[in-house]
Amino acid sequence: xxxxxxxxxxxxxxxxxxxxxxxxxxxxxxxxxxxxxxxxxxxxxxxxxxxxxxxxxxxxxxxxxxxxxxxxxxxxxxxxxxxxxxxxxxxxxxxxxxxxxxxxxxxxxxxxxxxxxxxxxxxxxxxxxxxxxxxxxxxxxxxxxxxxxxxxxxxxxxxxxxxxxxxxxxxxxxxxxxxxxxxxxxxxxxxxxxxxxxxxxxxxxxxxxxxxxxxxxxxxxxxxxxxxxxxxxxxxxxxxxxxxxxxxxxxxxxxxxxxxxxxxxxxxxxxxxxxxxxxxxxxxxxxxxxxxxxxxxxxxxxxxxxxxxxxxxxxxxxxxxxxxxxxxxxxxxxxxxxxxxxxxxxxxxxxxxxxxxxxxxxxxxxxxxxxxxxxxxxxxxxxxxxxxxxx
Numbered sequence: 001x002x003x004x005x006x007x008x009x010x011x012x013x014x015x016x017x018x019x020x021x022x023x024x025x026x027x028x029x030x031x032x033x034x035x036x037x038x039x040x041x042x043x044x045x046x047x048x049x050x051x052x053x054x055x056x057x058x059x060x061x062x063x064x065x066x067x068x069x070x071x072x073x074x075x076x077x078x079x080x081x082x083x084x085x086x087x088x089x090x091x092x093x094x095x096x097x098x099x100x101x102x103x104x105x106x107x108x109x110x111x112x113x114x115x116x117x118x119x120x121x122x123x124x125x126x127x128x129x130x131x132x133x134x135x136x137x138x139x140x141x142x143x144x145x146x147x148x149x150x151x152x153x154x155x156x157x158x159x160x161x162x163x164x165x166x167x168x169x170x171x172x173x174x175x176x177x178x179x180x181x182x183x184x185x186x187x188x189x190x191x192x193x194x195x196x197x198x199x200x201x202x203x204x205x206x207x208x209x210x211x212x213x214x215x216x217x218x219x220x221x222x223x224x225x226x227x228x229x230x231x232x233x234x235x236x237x238x239x240x241x242x243x244x245x246x247x248x249x250x251x252x253x254x255x256x257x258x259x260x261x262x263x264x265x266x267x268x269x270x271x272x273x274x275x276x277x278x279x280x281x282x283x284x285x286x287x288x289x290x291x292x293x294x295x296x297x298x299x300x301x302x303x304x305x306x307x308x309x310x311x312x313x314x315x316x317x318x319x320x321x322x323x324x325x326x327x328x329x330x331x332x333x334x335x336x337x338x339x340x341x342x343x344x345x346x347x348x349x350x351x352x353x354x355x356x357x358x359x360x361x362x363x364x365x366x367x368x369x370x371x372x373x374x375x376x377x378x379x380x381x382x383x384x385x386x387x388x389x390x391x
Contacts, residue, residue, distance in 0.1 A: 004218070006331035008358040009322070010051035012081065013344050014336035015041055015071075017055060017062040022339055025264075025303040026255035031339065033062075035070065041341050042071045045078055048348040049362040052079030054233070054334050056306075057114055059121055065097060072105035081110040081181060081334070086141035087127045087134060088116070092166045094141075095148040099172040107173035113138065113182040113197065115189075117273025118305075131272045135188040136160060142180070142196050149177035181231065185213065185275040194220030197228060199332060203275055204234035204309035205282070206293035211328045218329070231332030232325055235300050235310035236343070238318045238350050245312045252338060253287075253299045261285055264303040271305075279308045295321050307336075319354035331358075 015038055022029030031037065045053055055064035068080040082101070084094045102109040115134045116122050122129070129137060140158045144166065147154050154166035172178055182193050183201035193200045200217050202210055214230045221228050237252070239245040265285040268276055283289055283298040290299045292309070295317055301308020311318050322333060337343025352362065375384040 004329040006326040006329055008331070008356045009326055010332050010358045010361045011352070011355070012052045012054055012332065012334040013041070013045040013050045014334065014340060015053050015055050015067065016336070016340045017064065017067055018058070018060045020339050020341075023251070023255045024253055024300065024338070025260045028255050035067075037341070038067060039071060039074055041344060042075055042078060044341060044344050046075040047363075048344060049352070049357075050078065050344070050348070051332070051358070051361045052081055052108075052110060054081045054112065054336075055083070057083035057085065057112070058118075059124060065101065068109075069101055069104070072101070072108065075108075077108075079108045079110050080105065081112050083112045083114040084141075084145070085114055085116065085125075086138040087122075087129060087160075088125055089141075091141045091144040091161065092148060092154075092163060092168075095145050095168050096170075098145075098178055099149060099168055099170055102172035102174055102178050103170065109172075109174070109178040111178050111180050113142065113180055115184065117276055118267075118271045120270060131186070132188050133160075135184075135186075135192055139192055139196070142192075146177055146180075146196075151176075183233070183275065185273075185278055189274070190217050190220055193217050193228065194226065195224050199229045199231050201231045201233055201332075201334070203279055203307045204232055204296065204311070205278065206296060207324050207328060209278075210325065210330070214329055229331055230329050231334060232330050233307040233334045234336075235307065236318060236335050236337050236347055236351075237297070237310050237312045238315055238337075238347055240314065240350070242314045242317060245314060249297050249299055249310065249312050253302060256302060261287075261302045264305075268305060276305060279306070282309065310337075315350040315354055319351050322351075322355060326356075 064082045137160045140161045148168045156163040180197040181199045182197040282292045295313045297312045
């Protein structure tokens with residue numbers, strides 16, 4: 001264990017506003033992602049004790065701010081990791097949105113800074129900037145955004161953004177502002193993270209690659225006199241036994257054909273996101289090289305952009321692999337599984353008891369009058385025996 005090792009971790013779940021189901025790349029086993037369904041997942045994550053939920057962003061998704069705003073009053077402790085889009089939003093408007101949602105949620109907003117990695121989608125949103133120009137915009141955006149939320153009056157004339165007499169009348173609950181989360185793998189992204197954000201996120205690469213990446217960002221931050229923390233975005237496929245877990249992984253991609261995989265990989269190849277390029281390189285679009293590291297499976301990335309890897313195995317193994325990332329300094333895990341409602345329960349029930357969770361992750365104190373053990377009574381006359389997962 002290194003001196004940077006995380007002693008405890010927070011665990012997030014995911015709201016699949018771009019679709020959900022039992023299989024990837026097909027309508028077989030698909031389900032409608034209605035507001036009712038998203039509410040079920042959010043309330044399940046809240047009840048189970050997940051630290052928060054990530055809401056995706058982009059034209060294939062429902063708007064993350066609207067969804068988070070509608071779900072915040074229906075949850076109690078759950079935090080919402082919602083994207084700001086420099087170049088797509090004004091920093092002053094984004095600051096008002098953040099302050100408002102932070103207040104109405106009681107300080108449960110987290111900010112995911114997304115620069116956008118698909119030039120085609122960017123143009124559809126009116127963004128005609130190169131990769132490095134987007135990071136220039138992001139740097140200016142965050143400078144203005146953080147100053148406004150800290151209560152400053154902002155005058156800014158930069159290469160991309162000009163603000164005169166910018167100010168925020170109603171402050172956020174969290175001081176000086178809701179925490180900034182950010183992921184990126186290019187040199188420009190690492191420099192931005194080191195100088196600006198609170199938590200740097202990586203997609204689920206093998207531990208050695210993750211160690212190299214966060215080590216570089218840590219050194220850059222220390223050179224600027226800053227300390228930042230680290231998180232990882234992964235899928236999970238956990239079952240009672242390893243054999244069942246690997247069978248579930250195979251089942252998830254059972255309906256994928258080679259044409260569908262090739263079409264998805266062609267889309268990913270046009271992107272200028274270094275992180276997406278690293279994800280695609282892990283498997284090369286091939287089914288015969290999907291276990292890229294012990295229990296780290298890249299099958300999701302055959303057709304899904306962004307996070308494309310999953311931890312696969314029995315509860316003890318999955319927890320052990322997560323602790324390996326914690327040894328590198330990862331203290332936040334943003335997880336998902338298909339379908340997201342059932343898998344939120346499965347992961348919390350099977351793996352939470354085996355992890356050193358932070359106080360902010362874990363089941364809320366019981367308030368029910370019946371404080372007996374969970375589970376159905378035996379023959380309508382006796383409670384089930386109390387059994388706990390091995391620690």
